[in-house]
Amino acid sequence: xxxxxAELLLRLRKEAGRTQDQHAExxxxxxxxxxxTRREVSRYEKFENVPTNHTLAHIATACGVPVEELLRExxxxxxxxxxxxxREEAQDDxxxxxxxxxxxxxxSAAAEPWGRLAFALRKGSRIDKPAAVSLITRAAxxxxxxxxxxxxxxxxxxxxxxxxxxxxxxxxxxxxxxxxLAAGETAALAGWVxxxxxxxxxxxxxxxxxxxxxxxxxxxxxxxxxxTYASYGAPTPKRKLELLSQASQDxxxxxxxxxxxxxxxxxxxxxxxxxxxxxxxxxxxRARFAYDFADHTSExxxxxxxxxxxxxxxxxxxxxxxxxxxxxxxxxxxxxxxxDELPDGGVVVLGDxxxxxxxxxxVEQGIYVSRQFTTASQAKPNTMxxxxxxxxxxxxxNSERELAHHLRQFAS
Numbered sequence: 362x363x364x365x366x367a368e369l370l371l372r373l374r375k376e377a378g379r380t381q382d383q384h385a386e387x388x389x390x391x392x393x394x395x396x397x398t399r400r401e402v403s404r405y406e407k408f409e410n411v412p413t414n415h416t417l418a419h420i421a422t423a424c425g426v427p428v429e430e431l432l433r434e435x436x437x438x439x440x441x442x443x444x445x446x447x448r449e450e451a452q453d454d455x456x457x458x459x460x461x462x463x464x465x466x467x468x469s470a471a472a473e474p475w476g477r478l479a480f481a482l483r484k485g486s487r488i489d490k491p492a493a494v495s496l497i498t499r500a501a502x503x504x505x506x507x508x509x510x511x512x513x514x515x516x517x518x519x520x521x522x523x524x525x526x527x528x529x530x531x532x533x534x535x536x537x538x539x540x541x542l543a544a545g546e547t548a549a550l551a552g553w554v555x556x557x558x559x560x561x562x563x564x565x566x567x568x569x570x571x572x573x574x575x576x577x578x579x580x581x582x583x584x585x586x587x588x589t590y591a592s593y594g595a596p597t598p599k600r601k602l603e604l605l606s607q608a609s610q611d612x613x614x615x616x617x618x619x620x621x622x623x624x625x626x627x628x629x630x631x632x633x634x635x636x637x638x639x640x641x642x643x644x645x646x647r648a649r650f651a652y653d654f655a656d657h658t659s660e661x662x663x664x665x666x667x668x669x670x671x672x673x674x675x676x677x678x679x680x681x682x683x684x685x686x687x688x689x690x691x692x693x694x695x696x697x698x699x700x701d702e703l704p705d706g707g708v709v710v711l712g713d714x715x716x717x718x719x720x721x722x723x724v725e726q727g728i729y730v731s732r733q734f735t736t737a738s739q740a741k742p743n744t745m746x747x748x749x750x751x752x753x754x755x756x757x758x759n760s761e762r763e764l765a766h767h768l769r770q771f772a773s
Contacts, residue, residue, distance in 0.1 A: 363408065364408040364438055364441060364442075365434070365438070366408070366411065366434050366435060366437070366438035366441075367405065367406050367407060367408035367438075369434060370405050370406050370412075370420070371406040373420070373424045374402070374406070374424075376424075377423075377424055377524065377528070379524075381399040381402040381403055381406075382399045383517070383521060384402050384423070385397045385398055385399050385401065385402050386517055386518060386521035387423040387521040387522075387524050387525050388402075388416070388419045388420055388423045389419075389521075390423070390499060390518065390521045390522035390524075390525045391419040391420075391422040391423045391492070391495065391496065391499075391522075391525040392416075392419040392495065393495055393498065393499045393502070396416075397416065397419075408438075408442075411435055411438050411439050411442065412435065414432055414435070417431045417432055417435055418492065422492050422495075422496065422525055422528065422529055423521075423524065423525045423528055424528050490536070492529065493529070493533070493536035493539060493540055496522075496525060496526050496529060496540060496543055497539055497540065497542075497543040497662065498662075499522055499525075500522065500526070500543040500544075500546050500547045500662060500663075501543075501546070501662030501663065501665060503515070503518065503519055503522060503547065503550055504546065504550055504662070504663045504665055504666045505665050505666060506518075507550060507553070507554075507666055508666055508668070508709075511746070512554045512557035512558050513558065515550075515554050516551070516554045516555070516558065519547060519550050519551045519554055520551055522547055523544065523547045523548055523551055526540055526543055526544040526547060527544065530544065538578050538579075541574050541577050541578045542574065542578050542580055542583060542661075543662070544574055545570075545571045545573075545574025545575055545578070545580075545583045545586075545587075546571075546583065546586065546661075546662060546663045548567045548568075548570050548571045548574065549567065549568065549571040549583075549586045549587045549590055549663070550663075551567045552564040552565070552566075552567030552568045552571065552587070552590060552591075553590045555567060556590070556593065556594050557745075557747060557748075561594060564590075564591075564594065565591075568587040568588075568590065568591045571583065571584070571586065571587035572584050572587050572588075575587070581610075581611035581612070582611055582612050582617050582620050582661055583661070584607075584608070584611050585607075585608035585609075585611035585612045585620060585624055586620070586661075586663055588604045588605070588607055588608040588611070589604070589605065589608045589623065589624050589627055591604055592604040592605050592608070592627060592631065593748070598631065598634060598635045601631045602628065602631055602632065602635075605624060605627055605628040605631060606628070608624045608627075609621070609624050609625060609628060611624075612624050616659065616660055617660065617661070618651045618652070618654055618655035618656070618660065619651075619652065619655040619656075619657050619660050619661075619664035619667050620660065620661055620664050620667070621647075621648075621651045622648045622649070622651040622652035622655060622667060622672065623648075623664070623667045623671070623675075624648075625644045625645070625647045625648035625651060626644070626645065626648040626671075626672060626675035626676075626679075627675070628640075628644040628648075629641045629642070629643075629644035629645035629648060629675065629679045630675055630678045630679055630682075632644055633678070633679045633682040633683050634682055638683050641679050641682075641683060642679070642683075642685075645675070645676060645679050648672070648675065649672070649676070652667075652672055669698060670695075670698065670699070670707055670709065670710050671709065673691070673694065673695040673698060673710050673713075674695075674709045674710045674712075674713040675713075676691050676695075677691055677692065677695060677710070677713040677714050677717040678713045678716075678717065680717060680721075681713070681716060681717025681718070681719075681720045681721055682717075682720060684720065684721055684722075688717055688718075688721045692714055692717065692718065695710050695714055696714070698710075699711075703737055707737065708734065708737045708738050708745070708746055708749075709745045709746075709749060711730060711733055711734040711737055711738075711749075712734050712738070712745070712746065712748075712749025712750070712752070712753060713749065714730050714734075715727055715730040715731040715733075715734050715749075715753050715756075716749070716752045716753050716756050718730055719731070719753070719756035719757065720756055724758060727756070727757075728757065728758075728761055728764070731753050731757065731761075731764060731768075732764065734749065734750075734753065735750075735764065735767065735768060735771070738750060738771065739771075746771070747771065747772045747773075748772070750768040750769070750771045750772040751768070751769065751772035753765075753768055754766075754768040754769045754772065
């Protein structure tokens with residue numbers, strides 16, 4: 362049975378360029394809970410069910426339309442369901458055209474999520490505080506999920522959430538800056554995930570729109586996030602260091618200590634890769650100093666992924682590449698911190714520990730940890746796993762050809 366409201370929900374989804382699965386993910390991203398399935402979306406569009414007001418609020422957020430109009434149309438639809446089928450000529454096309462013509466639907470003018478975000482940045486309107494807080498909190502949570510989810514699993518969720526924020530931006534009102542920052546944080550993560558999947562042009566587009574968000578919000582640390590992610594895929598060592606130098610300027614000042622620790626740690630890692638021992642050690646010392654004085658709860662949302670395990674990983678990478686004697690003590694500390702049950706982010710530490718031990722000459726222990734990493738990366742894949750696998754494979758001795766081959770396959 363067809364109904365104007367069911368047709369409206371179908372049209373909203375199609376205007377957003379989503380499949381029913383993707384639409385369910387976008388609604389769940391807006392709510393922060395996995396409560397809507399593809400089957401539910403199908404039932405709404407066939408008029409087998411009318412969404413609850415609670416779900417309608419999340420549909421409105423995901424599609425960027427005023428929730429009041431959806432609630433009004435849903436109320437009329439429920440009344441029609443109680444009365445039974447209505448004739449086609451009684452359908453109110455004028456209301457549907459008005460709702461579908463709202464400014465937020467324009468976000469679908471671009472074919473890709475970064476394009477829709479760039480479009481939405483040029484608009485402005487109203488959204489309520491609970492919806493804004495939900496979107497902002499979800500953006501932060503996704504950066505933590507990066508520690509324990511593969512890029513393939515994470516990509517759909519991140520892009521759906523970016524669409525949800527993008528749909529809300531034209532109605533942001535007083536929440537525009539906060540939502541712009543959350544959009545930029547989500548776009549940066551989408552770029553990182555795309556890079557990990559080998560979609561390099563797509564990654565670059567996401568980083569570009571992250572930088573646009575940073576400029577619009579007047580928040581340089583957000584640009585640092587994009588630049589630091591981009592440094593992994595930069596074409597030359599010189600370019601990597603240039604990006605990281607700019608990023609380090611962007612995170613200067615109060616309230617950016619955790620971000621600065623990560624950026625400086627990355628700078629140390631890349632300086633070590635080109636043999637700049639003094640520069641690498643100086644940057645690593647600064648990174649550790651900043652991290653010791655950081656207040657993670659009051660800084661940017663995305664810094665939640667900069668855990669003690671991530672800092673251990675950076676130190677291991679630096680000392681391993683430089684062949685420094687500090688490697689042994691750092692490895693012991695990192696191993697003790699991991700404990701018996703591998704935590705989220707622990708796979709990265711194992712990967713850096715394995716390559717550091719192999720580079721430092723402790724081949725037997727390096728092989729042992731490499732095998733641990735291989736098992737862990739399959740059980741707990743994350744976005745750093747493939748890069749670590751490729752590095753370890755190049756360091757293994759000829760006697761471990763089978764293990765090296767397995768790691769190269771995993772990396773590809």
